[in-house]
Amino acid sequence: MANASEFRAPSSLPPSLGRAILESARAYPDRRALWARGETLTYRELIERAGGMALLLGENSIGPDDRVAILSERTTTLYAAIIAALINGSAYVPLNPRFPPQRNWQILESSGARALICSESQRTMLDEIGGNLPDLDVIILPESGVRSSSGVRQMLATDLARADIGTRFNCEVAPGELAYLLFTSGTTGVPKGVPISNANVLAYLRGIRSVCNVGPEDGFLQIADLTFDMSVHDLFLAWTSGASLSSAPENATLLSSRFVTEHELTCWFSVPSAAALIGQAGLLDPGCMPSLRYTFFCGEALTGAVAEAWAAAAPNSAIINLYGPTEATVAVGGFRYEPGQAEPPAVVSLGHPFPEQVMALFDSGGDPAKDGPGEICLSGSQVASGYWQSPELTAERFFEAQGRRWYRTGDLGRFVDGEGFSYVGRADRQIKIRGYRMELQEVEAAVRKVTGCALAAVLPWPVTESGSALGCVAFVVGQDVADTTPEQCRELLPDYAVPSRILAIREMPLNDNGKVDYRALADRTASLLEDSSCESTDRVKRGVLEARIWTAS
Numbered sequence: 001m002a003n004a005s006e007f008r009a010p011s012s013l014p015p016s017l018g019r020a021i022l023e024s025a026r027a028y029p030d031r032r033a034l035w036a037r038g039e040t041l042t043y044r045e046l047i048e049r050a051g052g053m054a055l056l057l058g059e060n061s062i063g064p065d066d067r068v069a070i071l072s073e074r075t076t077t078l079y080a081a082i083i084a085a086l087i088n089g090s091a092y093v094p095l096n097p098r099f100p101p102q103r104n105w106q107i108l109e110s111s112g113a114r115a116l117i118c119s120e121s122q123r124t125m126l127d128e129i130g131g132n133l134p135d136l137d138v139i140i141l142p143e144s145g146v147r148s149s150s151g152v153r154q155m156l157a158t159d160l161a162r163a164d165i166g167t168r169f170n171c172e173v174a175p176g177e178l179a180y181l182l183f184t185s186g187t188t189g190v191p192k193g194v195p196i197s198n199a200n201v202l203a204y205l206r207g208i209r210s211v212c213n214v215g216p217e218d219g220f221l222q223i224a225d226l227t228f229d230m231s232v233h234d235l236f237l238a239w240t241s242g243a244s245l246s247s248a249p250e251n252a253t254l255l256s257s258r259f260v261t262e263h264e265l266t267c268w269f270s271v272p273s274a275a276a277l278i279g280q281a282g283l284l285d286p287g288c289m290p291s292l293r294y295t296f297f298c299g300e301a302l303t304g305a306v307a308e309a310w311a312a313a314a315p316n317s318a319i320i321n322l323y324g325p326t327e328a329t330v331a332v333g334g335f336r337y338e339p340g341q342a343e344p345p346a347v348v349s350l351g352h353p354f355p356e357q358v359m360a361l362f363d364s365g366g367d368p369a370k371d372g373p374g375e376i377c378l379s380g381s382q383v384a385s386g387y388w389q390s391p392e393l394t395a396e397r398f399f400e401a402q403g404r405r406w407y408r409t410g411d412l413g414r415f416v417d418g419e420g421f422s423y424v425g426r427a428d429r430q431i432k433i434r435g436y437r438m439e440l441q442e443v444e445a446a447v448r449k450v451t452g453c454a455l456a457a458v459l460p461w462p463v464t465e466s467g468s469a470l471g472c473v474a475f476v477v478g479q480d481v482a483d484t485t486p487e488q489c490r491e492l493l494p495d496y497a498v499p500s501r502i503l504a505i506r507e508m509p510l511n512d513n514g515k516v517d518y519r520a521l522a523d524r525t526a527s528l529l530e531d532s533s534c535e536s537t538d539r540v541k542r543g544v545l546e547a548r549i550w551t552a553s
Contacts, residue, residue, distance in 0.1 A: 013202050013206065018089065020239075021236075021239045024240055024242045025046070028242040029042065029043050030042050033046045033244060036078075046079070049076070050080040052084075053080065057085070057088045058088055060115070067114060069094075069108055070085070070093065070116070071122050074249070082094075085117075092181075093111045093113050093181045095107060095227070097125065099494055100490060100493070101128040101491075110183070110193055111388070115139065116137070118138055118140055179196055181196070181388060183388075185437060185497070196326075196329055199381065200329040200383075200384060203380070204382050208331070210355060214266075215243065218238070219245075220237070220238040220265065221259060221267065221268055222235065222247045224270070228435070228436060230269060230330065243267075246265060256270075257289055261288065268292055269296040269297075272306050272468070273464070273470070275297070276464070279306070290314070293316060295310060295319045296322050297320070297322065298322035299437075300432045300468040301466040302321045302348040303346065307321075307344065308341070320335070321336075321350065323335075323350040323421070326437070327378075327383065327407050328378045329383075332383075333354050334351045346465075349420055350376075356382070358379040358404065360376075361373070361375065361414070362401070362408075371415045372413055372414030375413075376412070376413045377408055378406065378409060379405060379406045379407070384407070410426055411425075412425045431472075433460070433472065436494070443458040443474065444456045444458045446489055446493050447474045450485050451502070455508050455516075458473070458474045459475075459518065461529075472497070473502070475528075476504055508521070
């Protein structure tokens with residue numbers, strides 16, 4: 001994978017994602033399709049379960065152009081619900097049980113979802129978010145006595161096995177119809193939607209198959225939350241290849257290497273920091289994952305040190321560093337790392353784009369930057385049409401040049417002969433926290449709201465040698481931080497985005513334009529943390545993100 005000529009020609013796939021999954025089910029009905037929380041389903045069983053939900057959707061006039069939200073833990077029900085939406089011709093909108101109810105409500109409202117498939121265990125959150133959306137049809141799974149929420153029509157799935165997969169489902173959707181709608185962090189404090197079409201996903205599957213050869217004998221480990229687009233790779237590469245998908249338990253990343261061995265899995269996909277944490281925990285012994293054939297990393301910079309440690313632990317696995325944002329459907333290209341280097345690179349190359357995709361560097365004026373450095377911009381069949389119902393934001397990040405439509409990634413890079421594109425840093429204040437993309441402005445908005453301070457600044461902290469963040473810290477001016485701040489922040493932000501520290505400082509450093517001088521603040525961060533009284537400061541400096549907020553004295 002050292003140069004573009006090494007990519008194979010894309011393989012053919014049906015015109016819709018739902019149809020592609022059904023074709024795998026027909027070809028391999030009795031092969032294992034899914035393992036989640038101790039329950040195993042064959043392709044036949046998975047499609048039958050999804051079919052029951054799909055029939056309920058269709059019977060309630062929910063079809064193409066409609067969105068179906070899904071709120072569930074990672075059970076077989078969750079995965080069947082995704083397939084139900086797709087074979088019904090609808091798009092799925094994943095919600096996260098670990099998100100604050102307000103955030104899930106914002107996503108539901110913005111998506112305009114017509115239906116919500118919800119696990120019974122999430123009824124409490126449903127009552128909090130669903131009562132404000134009276135036109136939402138709700139399917140509660142599994143069958144049980146369900147207390148009605150005010151203003152919400154509740155439907156009960158009573159027969160999950162009724163499914164005529166040959167004729168009853170509307171899989172022949174137009175390629176431009178949505179497959180899913182994901183919401184990522186927004187600068188205004190409101191999540192922004194990224195609509196991804198069937199054509200976008202199928203283009204990604206063709207691209208990724210140009211660098212790997214997977215089939216029914218393979219087993220995929222799914223680590224990422226469904227609200228993280230890396231999950232798209234695991235689900236659909238597996239289910240369109242007749243392979244099996246094993247869902248790792250939530251919050252069990254450190255045990256994932258053992259999970260691979262126990263289940264004899266062959267395909268791994270995660271952010272590099274997950275591999276680093278496993279190594280730090282002493283669970284990445286040489287040769288401990290001999291079954292792995294393919295390892296994909298994406299979402300943040302991959303260091304040579306992590307790549308070498310992983311190669312030793314999985315000696316039979318190819319290691320491929322993928323690159324791409326949510327707006328370009330998981331990843332648009334990559335680089336195959338060759339282990340055993342005497343001096344591993346500080347950061348592994350991003351490589352070259354897939355056959356249908358284009359990567360280029362542009363300067364701040366919007367002109368080509370040739371070899372760089374410049375902003376990495378993307379074009380091709382995987383790039384989304386824009387942001388969901390946000391023409392202003394779309395105009396900021398998408399542009400026309402050289403006869404193509406481009407997406408500005410905000411990543412800075414350069415081009416190196418023989419290796420392709422390399423990552424230099426970020427052009428804006430969007431960061432990755434443990435692989436999850438987050439706008440620091442959104443965290444600042446939450447801190448201002450819960451503290452009542454007019455001025456707040458947030459910085460990534462601590463930052464690893466590769467430049468990825470393990471957490472963040474916040475600074476406010478002129479007042480102490482209340483004891484209630486931790487819980488209030490958790491009502492507005494995902495756990496990974498909650499600041500590990502909120503410090504009160506006398507004044508905020510400003511630049512000549514009167515804006516917060518983040519560089520000056522970053523220079524003072526270490527001393528400010530050392531000066532604040534907190535028994536856990538040393539642990540924070542070692543990079544262990546605690547799931548609470550410490551207040552400064």
